[in-house]
Amino acid sequence: MSDSPQIAPLLFAWYGRVGRDLPWRHTRAPYRIWLSEIMLQQTTVTAVIPYYQCFLARFPDIGVLAAAAAEEVVEAWAGLGYYSRARNLHAAARQVMELHNGCFPETLEELITLPGIGRSTAGAILAIAHQERGVILDGNVRRVLVRLFALEGDPRSSAAEKQLWLWAESLTPAERADDYAQAIMDLGATCCTPTKPNCPECPLAVHCQAFTQGRQDELPQARAAKAVPTVQQVGLLLADKRGRLLVRRRPMNGLLGGLWEFPTREVLPGATPEASARLLLQELGGSGSVEEAGKVAHAYSHFKLDLRFYRGKAGTAGYVGEGEHDWLTAAALRELALHGAHKKALKFI
DNA sequence: AAGTCGGGGTT
DNA sequence: AACCCAGACTT
Missing domain, CATH: 1.10.340.30 (Hypothetical protein; domain 2)
Incomplete structure (x- = not known):
């Protein structure tokens, strides 16, 4: 110009x-x-x-x-x-x-x-x-x-x-x-x-x-707001006999790549969160029932996360998931590079 | 052109 | 709740 x-x-x-x-x-x-x-x-x-x-x-x-x-x-x-x-x-x-x-x-x-x-x-x-x-x-x-x-x-x-x-x-x-x-x-x-x-x-x-023109409050024009979906997940605070909790590392590529988190899974369509948490516990080699621990809300730019945590006990078979994982004390967890939503769950342990 | 990718501060 | 932030990258 x-x-x-x-x-x-x-x-x-x-x-x-x-x-x-x-x-x-x-x-x-x-x-x-x-x-x-x-x-x-x-x-x-x-x-x-x-x-x-x-x-x-x-x-x-x-x-x-x-x-x-x-x-x-x-x-x-x-x-x-x-x-x-x-x-x-x-x-x-x-x-x-x-x-x-x-x-x-x-x-x-x-x-x-x-x-x-x-x-x-x-x-x-x-x-x-x-x-x-x-x-x-x-x-x-x-x-x-x-x-x-x-x-x-x-x-x-x-x-x-x-x-x-x-x-x-x-x-x-x-x-x-x-x-x-x-x-x-x-x-x-x-x-x-x-x-x-x-x-x-x-x-x-x-x-x-x-x-x-007296229009400084009207510009820039706001972007059209788009609806953001909500994802329902359950997380598991899975403790071994010494009270340490299971965490796993997210894959390096993609959302929150390389950060640690407690095991999660999506709530199955038509199933209750508790049933999904029990299923997650079994998938990880745990046993018994789960106990409700608390709820976390986390917002991203393109979706919202509704994450319900449950406590569970590890079975004698141990961990059967895939990828890098660890059993950590509460003190160690506070020092860990945790997924932000899961950091909020530390108050439940 | 639209979607993906975080978390926190401001209003 | 909605919007924004010393944007880039993928599809």
Whole structure:
């Protein structure tokens, strides 16, 4: 767009006054910038900070990360969510060691070939780590630009995305793209917020079409809400003679890959949860009845989980399931990289 | 283009 | 409850 407003100088001045002081803003090390960008995908700053510090203490450089076991990386990610990020981070670290001699790529094309790095994350790394003209389009920037240009319709549609990338490209300055990226993200996070934007203190208000039209509370237009199904499961707190409980590791790929959990199964259609729990107990080599322990509700973006836990006793035949498993004490369970919904069940033991 | 993939904070 | 978050990837 030839008529894009010159917002970069306004953002620089604002950022200098009220920009946030964040741990990853004290470095330009590509490894640390990369890690912060991956952790921050769809995740709030406050949630990331402690994970960022712990992860760096455990994996201080890309060589250490590449040499680690995949399970170890997932365990450092436990509780942060979107575990494919941890798998991709680990795979990308190995890729950089093998293909780039341990040196992080410095071009957009090479960055995007790394698993977990898309167009926006690559732009952020280019700008912040390499000080080049990287362009970003994250949730903050999307909201700022939708209001700045009063973009109608679903901002996640492919047509909107295309337009937003054009605007993002034209607004990004040739110099100080790093400051620009962090400033516009800060603006979206602290000023141009989803609800009740603080327009009186916004440095871009004079250029903002939504504000000019008094429609800053109507944009961006909300996405059409879709119904989310509820999955019914039963979980088993299966104790051996020493009181230790059975846990198993979820397969590395797929939902919550690599995390530990108590044995579960879906509630059979037409069956009661208790009958399904009894069946699960028998399938695992246990015996006798089950006792109701408590209920856990867990929400994901595309389904809800209704999980009822039962206590049971292990039979003398022992465990007959498949895959990696272990018998752990309550103390050990609290230290384990547990599936979030199952972490809630610790209060039942 | 639509679906998958978490967990927590905000409203 | 619904929405959002420094999105990427698969189908």
